[in-house]
Amino acid sequence: MTESHEPQSEKDIYQLEKADAGQTVDLDEDEPENSKIEAVRLVVPITDDPALVCITFRFWVLSLLFSIIGSVIYQYYFFRVASGSFSIYFVNLASYALGTGMARVLPTNKFTIGGYSMSLNPGPFNIKEHAVIGIAVSTAATSAYAIDILTVTDLFLHHRVNALGALILIFTTQCLGYGMTGALRKYLVYPAEMIWWSNLVQVVFYNAMHNTDEFKTKKMIRGWSYMKYFWVFCGGMFVWEFIPQFLAPMLGFFSWVCWIAPFDFNMWGIFSTYYGGGVLGLSFDWTSIGGSTMWLPLSAQLCNFAGVIVSYWIMLPIFWVLNTWDMKTFVRPLTPRLYFSNGTRFYVQDFLNDDFSLNEDLYEAAGDKAMMTPLYALGFFFSFVALAACVSHVIVFNSSTILKSWRSAVGDKNEDIHTKMMRVYPEIPQLWYAGFYVIMLGLSMMVCEVYGLQLPWWGMIVACILAWLLTLPICAMTAITGYGPGLNVITELVCGYMLPGKPIANMAFKCYGYMAMAQCMTLLSDLKLGHYMKIPPRAMFVSQLWGTIVGGVFNYVVMIAIIDAQRPFLDGxxxxxxxxxxxxxxxxxxxxxxxxxxxxxxxxxxxxxxYGYVYYGFLIGAILPIILWVLSKKWPTVPWHKINWAIIAGGMGAYPNGYINGVTGSLIVCLVWQCWLYRYHKNWWSKYTFILSAALDTGAAFTGLFLFVFISGGVSDKLKFDAPSWWANYVFEDGNGEFYAIDRCGSSGNWTGGLP
Known part of the structure; x- marks a missing residue:
């Protein structure tokens, strides 16, 4: 018999690949089979206990609690000037503490609902139970994209979709991606090459917390435990945030350069962080900085900051001083509003028919046409550059990896070890996913037809086709490289040509086309986390669907409460x-x-x-990475691939609405944590960074929630208290104040025409 030299196992393949790459291979013959991806091999255990129960009474209670908190906080910050978030690290820590506490005190009695029996306390709080709680909460803790449609129609068209229609719209946009997830999981979850990098952090976090000896013996500063360290800094940030968010909001918009000449129009337009370009502006509000600046890759952050600085700190001042494209005519340099050529506001409502479609005769009779501010128009150009540059960058720098992963995803006979280990659990039948998708598609068509969203049934089909065509390559790029483009601008463009004159149809098409892909990507990433954690697929489906339902309901409730309480501020x-x-x-x-x-x-x-130039963004975005690739061939020692034009272009169009108050602070935090601490104190950085980031983000988020519920009248006008008036809390009344806004920069009435 002829001896075969073909690799017979995944270990053989791994050894050959490492040898071909010129890397030393030193594997013991008795070493168990593991992933061929080094990062996964280092952090993901290859052990499993199928006896661990995931869906428990504790799961239902804790996932409901944190899903409500997360969805409320995210929806709250949707309407705030300063952005905030609900840290999943807080959920992991707090649910661990509460889950272990419930395991100690709850009785072991069983209760039965409809033939389904469940114990109140099935035993110790386990790692899988912990993970499905986090997955449910991460699915819920967001602001559903459909909230944009509901908010716009309520604020600007004075039409409120009733509760039933609103909830169906939210659920269908959030759930349409489930059916796609089922069809794509074997290509985007099961192969080892589909890493989904962000999940590795979660895997480490869960396993570290449930490794009892290490978690309890590893001490922080002053001998504190992880939990004590978290709560000390979370509490400290909670207290501090009352100053910039309530007592001294000027500290959130610290336009210190503008104070040199606060009533000079040019100084205001360039340096005001509230209404102008915000050049060199500071913010002492942590929600404007964010904990991610402490641990996101340095090269990616620097690319983003480079884009922001070039666009807003260099281009904007030049455009403003030279009055390029009549920039000063619109008074505010950064705004998404539309204007006539003389600078007066353009209200599209004045040119709409009763069904909210454009009355073309009325619009043409007006003579003057709608215009955008220069940097708002450039924002669309930059978005096209970013989309094309992302695809081009991946092709020229990562094509070999993508092709290899693609072949593996569609036909590799050598399964990943983690995929093999998951065979012990019953899979969700493909028919379930297909049936769920058909139901969601039918409800989507119904809500668009019945509730006047202008999108016909065939338009919904086109949106779904667009999502199906682009989801697989975009998600594959994201899983392999950690970055993928969005579909929001492309969906707007396609629907604009397909259904001109119908703004609500454009919003609906964008929401369904974009969210089908985005939600599918989120669910696929969660499925990969479940894959690494060995969570049964059916438990994963339950946790994801449960989080989607809870999050959607409370997104809607909070949206209605805030709109009713703050309508004049929200509608402009x-x-x-x-x-x-x-x-x-x-x-x-x-x-x-x-x-x-x-x-x-x-x-x-x-x-x-x-604005015909915006389409050149596709060409420019496609060419720029190719230039870098050519340079990398001539000077291969220079890391040209780290210059990512997609991220740079994203930074250049990051602030179409202004409020550029957190850039300087974020840049300082990034440089301190990534350039100094990571380089010279790596042990300290690895020990404290993630837990500190989670603590600070969570404390700031809870301050905002507390202020909304108990101080600013978010729940009831009886719970509304004004902060004391002093120099850091300047408020003008009836236009008679000396300064125009809270950053004490700009005249409240000396400029011709005022501020629109």
Whole structure:
């Protein structure tokens, strides 16, 4: 018999690959089979206990509690000037403490509901139970994209979709990706090459917490435990945030350069962090900085900061001083609002029919056409650059990896060790996913037809086809490289040509087309986390669906409460003098709907118009990474691949609504943590960074929630208290104040035309 030299196992393949790469292979013959991906091999255990129960009474209680808190906080910050988040690290820590406590005190009695029996206390709080709680909460702790549609129609079109229609819209946009997830899981979850890098951090975190000896013996500063360290810094940030968020909001918009000449129009336009370009502005509000600056890759952050600095700290001042494209005519340098050429506000509502479609005759009779501010128009150009540059960068720098992973994903006979280990659990039948997808698609068509969203059934089909075509390659790139483009601008563009003059249809098409891909990506990433943690697929499905339902309900409840309490500040009728509440996010969403939907890309971006240049963004974005690739061939020792034009372009268009108050602080934190601590004190960095980031983010988020519920009247007008008036809490009343806004920069009434 002829001796075969073909590799017979995954270990043989791994050895050959390492040898081909010139790396030393030193594997013991008795070493157990493991992943061929080094990072996964280092952090993901290859052990499992199938007897561990995931869906328990503790799961239902804790996932409900934290899902409510997370969805409320995210929805709250949707309407705030300063952004915030609900840290999953806090959920992991707090659910661990509460879960272990419940395991000690709950009785072991069983209860039965409809033939389903469950024990109140099935035993010790285990790692799988812990992980499904985190997965449910991460699914819930967001602001559903459909909230944008509901907010826009309520604030700007004065039409509130009833509760039933609103909830169906939220659930269908969030759940349409489930069916896609089922069809794509074997390509984007099961292969070892589909790493989904962010999950590795979670795997380490869960395993560290449940390794009892290490978790309890590893001490922090002053001998504190992990939990004590977390709560001390979380509590400290909770107290501190009352100053910039309530007592002294000027510290959130510290326009110190503007104070040199606060009533100079040019100084205001360039340096005001509230209404202007925010150059060199500071913020002492942690929600404007964020804990991710402490641990995100340095090269990616520097690319983002480079884009922001070039666009807002260099281009904007030059455009403003030279009055490029009549920038000063619109008074505010950064806003998503539309204007006439003389600088007066353009309200598309004045040109809509009763069904909210554009009345073309009325619009043409107006003579003057709608215009964007220069940097808002450039924002669309930058988004096209980012999309094309992302695809081009991956092709020229990662093509070999992608092709290899693609072949593995569609036909490799050598399964990943973790995929083999998951065979012990019953899989969810593909028919379940297909049936769920059909139901969600039918409900999506129904809600668009019945509730006046202007999107016909065939338009929904086109949105789904677009999502199906682009989800697989985009998610594959994200799983392998950690970055993938979005579909929001592309969906707007396609629908704008397909259904011109229909702004609500454009929002609905964008929401369904974009969210089908985005939600599918989120669910696939969670499935990979479940894959690493050896969580049964059916438990994964239950946790994901449960989080989606709870999050959607409380997103809607909080949205209604905030709109009813803060409507004048959100719809632009009145600017919040305290600088806390804003309708910037829905304004951007509505501005895009006007541009791509009501007016249509044929008008706004015609080749002979003012903004025809935006389409060149596709060409420029495709070429720039190729130039870097050519340079990498000539000077291979230079890490050209770290210059990512997709991230740079994303930074250049990151602030279409202004409020550039956190850039300087974020840059300082990034440089301190990534350039100094990581380089010279790596042990300290690895020990404290992630837990400190989680503590600070969580403390700041809880301050905002506390203020909303108990101070600012979010629940009831009876619970509304004004902060004392002093120099750091300046508020003008009836336009008679000396300064225009909270950053004490700009005149409240000396400039011709005032501020729109």
């Amino acid at each position: 009728t009145v600017d919040d003098p305290a600088g806390l509440w804003t309708g910037a996010s829905p304004s951007i969403f509505w501005g895009s709907a006007q541009i791509f939907g009501a007016l249509g890309p044929q008008r706004m971006f015609s080749s002979d118009g003012l």
